Amino acid sequence: MRPVSIRSIAAAVLAAAGVLLAAGAAAQGVIRIGAPLPLTGPLSPEAQKLQNGMNLWAETANKAGGVKVGAKRMKVEIVYVDYQSNTPRAVQATEKLITQDKVDFLFSPFGSGAAKAASSVSEKYEMPTIAATASSEQVYDQGYKYLFGVYTPNQTLTEPLADLVQKQAAGVQRVAILARNDLFPLAIAQEMEKSAKKRNMNVLYFEKYAIGTLDHASALSQIKALAPHWIFATGYINDLILIKKQMGDLGIEAPVVTMVAGPAYKEFVSALGKGAENVSSAAWWHPAVRYQSKDVFGSTENFNKLFRDKYGLDPDYGEASSAVSGVVLQLAIEAAGTLDRKAVREALAKMNTMTFFGPIKFGPTGQVNSLDPPVFQVQKGKQVVILPTAIKQGSLQLGVK
Amino acid sequence: MLSLQIFANGLVLGGLYACIAAGFSLVWGVLNIINILHGSFIVLGGYLAYYAYAKLGIHPFLSILIAAPLFFALGYALQRALINRMIAAPVLLTLSLTFGLDLMLSNGMLFAFTADFKKLTLDPPLGVLSLSGIVLPVDRLFAMLLALGLTGLLYLVLSRSRIGRAIVAVRMDREAAALMGVNVKRIYAVTFGVGALMAGASGPLLAMIFPISPLSGPAYLGKAFVICVLGGLGSVPGAMIGGLALGVVESFGGLWFGPEHAVTLSFTLLILMLLFRPTGLLGRAGYS
Numbered sequence: 008m009r010p011v012s013i014r015s016i017a018a019a020v021l022a023a024a025g026v027l028l029a030a031g032a033a034a035q036g037v038i039r040i041g042a043p044l045p046l047t048g049p050l051s052p053e054a055q056k057l058q059n060g061m062n063l064w065a066e067t068a069n070k071a072g073g074v075k076v077g078a079k080r081m082k083v084e085i086v087y088v089d090y091q092s093n094t095p096r097a098v099q100a101t102e103k104l105i106t107q108d109k110v111d112f113l114f115s116p117f118g119s120g121a122a123k124a125a126s127s128v129s130e131k132y133e134m135p136t137i138a139a140t141a142s143s144e145q146v147y148d149q150g151y152k153y154l155f156g157v158y159t160p161n162q163t164l165t166e167p168l169a170d171l172v173q174k175q176a177a178g179v180q181r182v183a184i185l186a187r188n189d190l191f192p193l194a195i196a197q198e199m200e201k202s203a204k205k206r207n208m209n210v211l212y213f214e215k216y217a218i219g220t221l222d223h224a225s226a227l228s229q230i231k232a233l234a235p236h237w238i239f240a241t242g243y244i245n246d247l248i249l250i251k252k253q254m255g256d257l258g259i260e261a262p263v264v265t266m267v268a269g270p271a272y273k274e275f276v277s278a279l280g281k282g283a284e285n286v287s288s289a290a291w292w293h294p295a296v297r298y299q300s301k302d303v304f305g306s307t308e309n310f311n312k313l314f315r316d317k318y319g320l321d322p323d324y325g326e327a328s329s330a331v332s333g334v335v336l337q338l339a340i341e342a343a344g345t346l347d348r349k350a351v352r353e354a355l356a357k358m359n360t361m362t363f364f365g366p367i368k369f370g371p372t373g374q375v376n377s378l379d380p381p382v383f384q385v386q387k388g389k390q391v392v393i394l395p396t397a398i399k400q401g402s403l404q405l406g407v408k
Numbered sequence: 409m410l411s412l413q414i415f416a417n418g419l420v421l422g423g424l425y426a427c428i429a430a431g432f433s434l435v436w437g438v439l440n441i442i443n444i445l446h447g448s449f450i451v452l453g454g455y456l457a458y459y460a461y462a463k464l465g466i467h468p469f470l471s472i473l474i475a476a477p478l479f480f481a482l483g484y485a486l487q488r489a490l491i492n493r494m495i496a497a498p499v500l501l502t503l504s505l506t507f508g509l510d511l512m513l514s515n516g517m518l519f520a521f522t523a524d525f526k527k528l529t530l531d532p533p534l535g536v537l538s539l540s541g542i543v544l545p546v547d548r549l550f551a552m553l554l555a556l557g558l559t560g561l562l563y564l565v566l567s568r569s570r571i572g573r574a575i576v577a578v579r580m581d582r583e584a585a586a587l588m589g590v591n592v593k594r595i596y597a598v599t600f601g602v603g604a605l606m607a608g609a610s611g612p613l614l615a616m617i618f619p620i621s622p623l624s625g626p627a628y629l630g631k632a633f634v635i636c637v638l639g640g641l642g643s644v645p646g647a648m649i650g651g652l653a654l655g656v657v658e659s660f661g662g663l664w665f666g667p668e669h670a671v672t673l674s675f676t677l678l679i680l681m682l683l684f685r686p687t688g689l690l691g692r693a694g695y696s
Contacts, residue, residue, distance in 0.1 A: 047518060048623055052525070188668050216667040221618050221627060224417040225662030225670065232410045245525045245619055252527075256545035258536055278527045
């Protein structure tokens with residue numbers, strides 16, 4: 008048997024010291040939550056929104072004394088890592104947060120594609136993960152137990168919209184769909200196709216464009232030649248601004264133009280000006296909803312107010328969903344009374360409570376199934392809610408130039 | 409009818425591509441430097457035009473005149489100060505240098521301008537031109553004409569002026585040019601400056617059409633690469649032909665195979681060209 012070298016003893020001592028230090032840090036009373044975000048790159052506007060929401064929750068929770076963990080209260084700290092809008096790097100960032108930064112809990116990276124990719128890592132380490140912005144059912148179809156998402160499935164957006172169009176825009180028969188070749192935009196486009204076909208509409212065109220496409224003139228020329236009544240385009244904010252602008256350039260007009268997911272953001276309206284008029288969309292939340300809740304915000308109105316005080320503008324769904332991810336985690340930890348991951352996971356699975364975002368109850372796959380997503384339209388430069396009827400602010404206007 | 413529209417779209421796009429690639433091709437052909445900074449120069453030119461329009465109301469077409477001398481000076485200085493030190497080094501080393509400089513530039517822009525996309529929207533908008541059923545946005549059309557004009561101007565300078573002939577001479581044979589009394593070091597700096605000028609001048613044109621972000625440089629650089637192979641290195645007419653060809657191929661590719669395959673088509677074309685005609689459509693063997 009080889010004698011144990013000085014080197015290996017030193018290494019073992021250092022490792023033990025490292026573990027003790029890490030344990031010591033956790034024992035100092037801070038809950039650390041990892042947040043891999045696309046802080047740079049084409050998806051950075053989305054990351055900015057997520058950061059705004061998460062930071063607002065962390066501040067509000069800390070100001071109220073921290074999260075109640077059993078008998079004591081602990082402050083929260085969010086550990087951000089930039090994955091540069093690159094999904095493989097999002098997976099690496101997730102692994103790093105869990106294994107090196109030793110965070111206690113995790114928020115998913117942005118979007119269905121990255122959330123799904125990173126969920127395999129968090130499942131491997133049994134790390135409860137809240138996905139703020141993952142709506143496609145495909146994200147939750149791997150039977151994972153530790154992933155929870157606060158967006159309802161894509162068809163909850165397309166079905167009410169298709170219903171509304173069928174009822175209020177009779178004669179809309181020809182549909183053209185242009186989808187970004189990415190998990191969520193493609194998934195919701197496929198749901199739209201299903202919703203349209205279910206209502207006997209004719210889907211004349213369904214094509215995908217590559218991620219990073221700078222020019223849509225070819226696809227849009229083909230769409231123009233087909234003279235559709237309803238144009239449905241999916242992508243992220245920058246894609247949709249470009250598509251709508253090029254639609255204007257090519258002189259494309261249609262009774263209904265729906266885009267997901269961009270028109271909810273102020274940037275869409277400010278970049279397009281009159282070009283944004285009457286573009287419809289659906290989202291997972293809208294500041295017009297009104298809920299009274301027992302979470303750290305207390306009500307939707309209070310959340311809106313705190314957000315406006317801190318950032319100077321009204322929140323949109325990306326900012327609200329990231330804030331509610333923190334809220335949901337906080338409620339689960341408080342219900343479990345401990346930071347033990349299995350216990351927190353159980354609390355999440357059992358959750359059935361009202362938050363400022365709406366009623367939160369997770370289905371068997373981990374995706375929330377209790378919310379009623381709003382449909383809205385840009386009218387005179389403002390986002391106007393047209394569904395659900397309970398919070399309706401206006402009616403569907405036809406005709407988009 | 410649709411085909412004609414697609415062809416027109418392709419030509420308009422192609423004109424812009426030609427402008428992007430001309431400077432890049434020249435620098436590569438003459439200095440044997442793959443200038444990774446080229447894409448970021450274009451973006452920087454775009455930001456110049458954006459802020460000039462937003463804050464000072466200067467029309468992007470005018471910004472080209474402002475950008476041109478600024479970028480020439482920038483390129484000249486950069487080459488003399490840094491890149492000239494590695495001029496005789498293997499191509500991969502100079503590529504690392506320009507890559508590093510590009511990282512500094514694009515991250516500097518990221519820090520200064522943030523990653524949010526900015527869109528230069530002309531107010532009032534220029535509208536569209538409708539010619540026998542083909543619709544062309546006027547801003548794109550003007551941009552294409554200006555781009556082709558710039559490229560044509562470059563070609564004229566290269567073929568008619570003394571300094572232009574000197575640049576071509578250095579490209580053909582560096583030692584022989586030196587023997588003819590050409591100050592090769594100065595020519596290198598001038599060429600790099602011209603490359604930067606072309607990039608900076610195409611920035612305002614592109615800013616009118618595409619959203620700008622500090623990280624959109626690589627997309628333009630990728631196009632420039634393909635066009636260089638298509639058209640031949642160091643040849644300005646080659647860049648023009650290559651650019652127009654790429655624009656038309658991508659447009660029709662989008663029509664025949666669906667928009668998601670348009671880019672695949674252009675890179676397949678690149679591979680085919682490399683296999684069967686590596687000097688490009690207009691390049692000449694030995695000058696690359």
